[in-house]
Amino acid sequence: MARYVLIFLWGLLLPSAVAAQNGSLFVSQGGASVLVSTSAGSLFQRASVPGFLTPLPEGDVPSGTLPASVSGLLDLIALAEAGPAGYNAVQHGARVRPAGAPSDMSLGEIFDWITATPGQPHAIGRYQFIPATLRRLVGIKGYGREVRFSPDVQDQLALILLQEAGLEAFQSHTLPRRAFMKNLARIWAGLPLPSGRSYYAGYAGNKATMSYARFEAGVRAVF
Numbered sequence: 001m002a003r004y005v006l007i008f009l010w011g012l013l014l015p016s017a018v019a020a021q022n023g024s025l026f027v028s029q030g031g032a033s034v035l036v037s038t039s040a041g042s043l044f045q046r047a048s049v050p051g052f053l054t055p056l057p058e059g060d061v062p063s064g065t066l067p068a069s070v071s072g073l074l075d076l077i078a079l080a081e082a083g084p085a086g087y088n089a090v091q092h093g094a095r096v097r098p099a100g101a102p103s104d105m106s107l108g109e110i111f112d113w114i115t116a117t118p119g120q121p122h123a124i125g126r127y128q129f130i131p132a133t134l135r136r137l138v139g140i141k142g143y144g145r146e147v148r149f150s151p152d153v154q155d156q157l158a159l160i161l162l163q164e165a166g167l168e169a170f171q172s173h174t175l176p177r178r179a180f181m182k183n184l185a186r187i188w189a190g191l192p193l194p195s196g197r198s199y200y201a202g203y204a205g206n207k208a209t210m211s212y213a214r215f216e217a218g219v220r221a222v223f
């Protein structure tokens with residue numbers, strides 16, 4: 001049976017404050033905010049998207065079989081979040097880095113690295129998952145510690161966040177494009193609002209890493 005995420009927000013509601021990561025994959029970016037690890041972007045604990053019901057995938061969808069539009073959207077997000085390091089991105093502020101390339105490590109090894117290196121940022125991978133988000137998404141997918149943090153697995157976890165942002169509603173034309181883009185910007189801090197600013201601008205230096213024109217052109221191009 002498909003699982004569902006029901007997210008209600010009444011009015012305009014900022015996400016509740018939780019512990020965040022510090023630092024960034026990009027040296028030029030600022031420090032941490034309450035929900036977002038850096039201005040280079042990272043995934044906070046929950047998407048905060050106004051009321052819709054979104055089914056989560058029952059099983060893995062091989063990345064190679066994803067529609068070109070979804071793959072293109074993931075590429076656009078990764079551009080803002082991880083830069084050229086892609087699936088092996090680790091926040092620049094991590095003083096003690098993982099023992100190997102993240103995409104070659106198991107989830108258990110990544111969680112062990114997080115546990116063994118407290119007090120430093122741990123955002124990791126193409127979509128800069130922070131620990132709380134990573135644990136939540138891994139739990140949703142039911143992945144064990146032995147599962148490799150492969151490019152395909154990283155994509156599967158990011159797909160959940162796309163669903164939470166309203167991907168299916170957007171594709172079915174019940175969620176306007178700019179509303180969908182705003183939802184994405186409320187999940188990934190590197191993506192801008194129409195003002196050109198990050199949704200989390202002002203929180204410890206967070207800022208968008210691309211212009212709104214670039215963001216909108218990218219979404220138009222892939223959809």
